[in-house]
Amino acid sequence: MQSYDYIVIGAGSAGAVVAHRLSADPRTTVLLLEAGPADHPWTRVPIGFARMITNPAVNWLYSAEPEAATNGRAIPVPRGRLLGGSSAINGMAFVRGQAQDFDTWAQMGNRGWSYADVLPFFKRMESTAVGDDAFRGRDGPLRVTDPPPRDPLFALLIEAAAQRGIAHNPDYNGATQDGIAMSQATIAAGRRMSTARCYLDPIRRRPNLHIETRALAEALVFDGGRCAGVRYAVPGGAREARAGREVVLCGGTINSPQLLELSGIGAPERLAALGIAVRHALPGVGENLRDHYAPRTRWAIGAPGYTFNDRARGARMIGQALRHALFRPSLLNMVAAPMRAFVRSREGLAAPDVLLGWVPMLTEPGPRGPRLSRQSGLTCYAHPMRPESKGHVHIVASDPRRPPEIRFNFLSAPIDAEITARAVRIARAVMTAPAMAKLLVTEIAPGPERTTDAAILDWVRGAAETTYHPVGTCRMGGDPMAVVDARLRVHGIAGLRVADASIMPTLTSGNTNAPAIMIGEKAAAMVLEDAAG
Ligand SMILES: Cc1cc2nc3c(=O)[nH]c(=O)nc-3n(C[C@H](O)[C@H](O)[C@H](O)COP(=O)(O)OP(=O)(O)OC[C@H]3O[C@@H](n4cnc5c(N)ncnc54)[C@H](O)[C@@H]3O)c2cc1C
Structure with a gap:
């Protein structure tokens, strides 16, 4: 069994950023697990978007439960499944959201998430010629252009x-x-700028970062009330890895609540009905799903x-x-x-x-x-842009390969x-x-x-269909239905954070890649701050 300081689960918009920042110190060891492959030829050409939206090689291809608001249609819920996650298959529009979105999160009790708090992370992550220095970043990893x-x-x-x-x-x-x-775009020199390209490619040679692709995390591993690692499947076998410091779950809005529930963190009745031992009761896991x-x-x-x-x-x-x-x-x-x-x-x-x-x-x-x-x-x-209708994502079996139920209630x-x-x-x-x-x-x-x-x-x-922006299923907050606190630590479990679009309490006003990357940046900064004591 391998041991690392940190294990990051999911190499998507947020996870690639977390792995990049945590492995910047060569003394810190990081394992980055990704269920999908390393790359796909269509990720390079921006128009390849149209070829990946229904492509099982790089896409989880979920679909939502039929409901009244879709006239009984099971609408598609595409999600990236490769390095870069959904940033490697998305439409590449770059939209941060409004200052008010983040101020609302702060007003809901999430200290450190006001617009003034998150603006430095939005600036740190990007490199763009657009706009005013007061708002825009000039030398971050993610290239953003403005046609x-x-x-x-x-x-x-x-x-x-x-x-x-x-x-x-x-x-x-x-x-x-x-x-x-x-639309400002994560496209530069005619190429898609995913987080795989911008955050992982430049650091592939770091000896302290181990990236494992085609590795499906199946359950978190615990030492008492502390998350100590992860069990995962690779082609031809099962593995376990241990985290000396923390596990950071970055599986995205559908898969992060799925892995928590598979690991016994969720509503006790739901878990018990599926024969899953309850590790910690958190009834909000999988709730508060929102999309456009x-x-x-x-x-x-x-x-x-x-x-x-x-x-x-x-x-x-x-x-x-x-x-x-x-x-x-x-x-x-x-x-x-x-x-x-x-x-x-x-x-x-x-x-x-x-x-x-x-x-x-x-x-x-x-x-x-x-x-x-x-x-x-x-x-x-x-x-x-800021819908109030809320749905859920919940597992329907203890099998990690079984897609969860997605219900929007649009x-x-x-x-x-x-x-x-x-x-x-x-x-x-x-x-x-x-x-x-x-x-x-x-x-x-x-x-x-x-x-x-x-x-x-x-x-x-x-x-109607969505614009593929599901968020909110591991909501940040301090109330009994919240899943993580304002430092993205899972309530009631030590050594475990969630950092991806699932932590958003409300939908941001626009597309969600930029805020997911910002969440990755801020999460990494908080992990490092907390480690420094
Ligand atoms: C088709 C499409 C078009 C979109 N268009 C735009 C757009 O134009 N602009 C925009 O801003 N946003 C867009 N979005 C939304 C945006 O890309 C996402 O909100 C954002 O990428 C979410 O980031 P994330 O880190 O939360 O999750 P993701 O980027 O989805 O990353 C999650 C990662 O975790 C991996 N993973 C999950 N479970 C496991 C597991 N058990 N074990 C190992 N790995 C696991 C996944 O394979 C994936 O790589 C689009 C999304 C899609 C799907």
């Missing part, structure tokens, strides 16, 4: 948004989030040459591939939704509450993931339904603004006949 809105389609969208009172914001990760902008439930409005474009459908179909794709190979601007280097707007669904709000994201194409399901439709068009998703909070309908109307308002007339736009979905909230929501229930 200029040179494309005529995006210039028209900016004009259309202005006609609806939505101004252009040069840095939505800066002083204020409000407005429309090209996002209808995709669809628009046909009559004017030729503006969309990906026109510019990348058939032989034209070969030209784009060549440009990519030569490190020239190419449609293959595109972030999944290159333009986004953060807007207020009504007057009087202190901050935007709706996100719109534009994808310059229409797609349809294909055998190897989404494929381009023959019809030229645009997709615009629109959703509330739209169960009436405010979410109300803002979703408003969000669709805002998308419609921008898409029908005078500037868009040039594109000869017609509404495909929800369809202009759906004018009432009830009709819009009826369509949402039959068509």
Whole structure:
């Protein structure tokens, strides 16, 4: 059996960061376990996103329980399963969230998580030319870029948004989030910047860091009330490793609560019913699941040459591939939704509450993931950013390979339904603004006949999917339903922290990769502080 100072479980957005920072001191030994493989060719090309979203080689491919808000559909819950985790398969949009998100976490009692507290970690993690030094980092490991809105389609969208009172914001990760902008992206020189690429590749040779891929953590190991290590499976065998100092669980929002429950940490009745001995009663494990439930409005474009459908179909794709190979601007280097707007669904709000994201194409399901439709068009998703509806993730068996049950309960909070309908109307308002007339736009979905909230929501229930941002299932807090404290230590168990998107008490206003990486940075700093006493 091997012994290390620290064991990090899961090499995703947060886990890769934790392993990077903890192994910076050559005297400290770190084991990083990752269930998936080291890499996959599609991780290199940004457009490979479309090839990984349904690819079992790199994706856990979970799906959620059918529910009323999905009209009984079992919607997909993709999660990265390789070094870099979901940062290696995601849409690459870089969005921190609003200052208010983190101030809310602090106000909920989580000392050290206000915007002023987390801003230094957001700056430390990135290297970007965007924005103001007061807000942005210049020499961190993660490269973040900002494509200029040179494309005529995006210039028209900016004009259309202005006609609806939505101004252009040069840095939505800066002083204020409000407005429309090209998406900042974890893409540089035409390549995806995952945490595997930015945080692990530069340190692969550290002798004190052992990275073990295709290693599935199956249960935590305890010495009394202290987490002392992990039991894991590798091809052809079972292993155990011991942690002299701490185990940091970074399995993500679906897998972190799963591993806690498999290890006897959770609601006692649930564990007992599955024959799992209760190690510590924590009824909040797996609760508080939140995600962005996002209808995709669809628009046909009559004017030729503006969309990906026109510019990348058939032989034209070969030209784009060549440009990519030569490190020239190419449609293959595109972030999944290159333009986004953060807007207020009504007057009087202190901050935007709706996100719109534009994808310059229409797609349809294909055998190897989404494929381009023959019809030229645009997709615009629109959703509330801070949903109140909550669901859960729970194991249904003691077998670690059995996918857990994921239930979202979307739209169960009436405010979410109300803002979703408003969000669709805002998308419609921008898409029908005078500037868009040039594109000869017609509404495909929800369809202009759906004018009432009830009709819009009826369509949402039959068509929406998430934007893949599950959070909250190992919620940070000090109350009986919290799973970790504000230093991310699991309540009631020594030597064990959770550091990933599962600790978020609420959803951040936007995409979740940047905040997950920030959580990794902050967790590592707290581990090192506590070790120094
Ligand atoms: C398809 C998709 C598109 C997205 N698009 C965007 C976007 O454009 N912008 C954005 O900001 N966010 C996006 N996100 C969300 C964002 O990527 C995630 O919120 C973020 O990566 C979560 O980080 P994490 O560290 O919590 O978990 P992950 O990055 O998912 O890492 C968890 C890691 O732990 C490993 N693991 C889990 N269980 C075990 C186990 N038992 N043993 C060993 N290893 C284990 C997993 O394989 C994985 O590598 C997207 C996500 C997906 C899936």
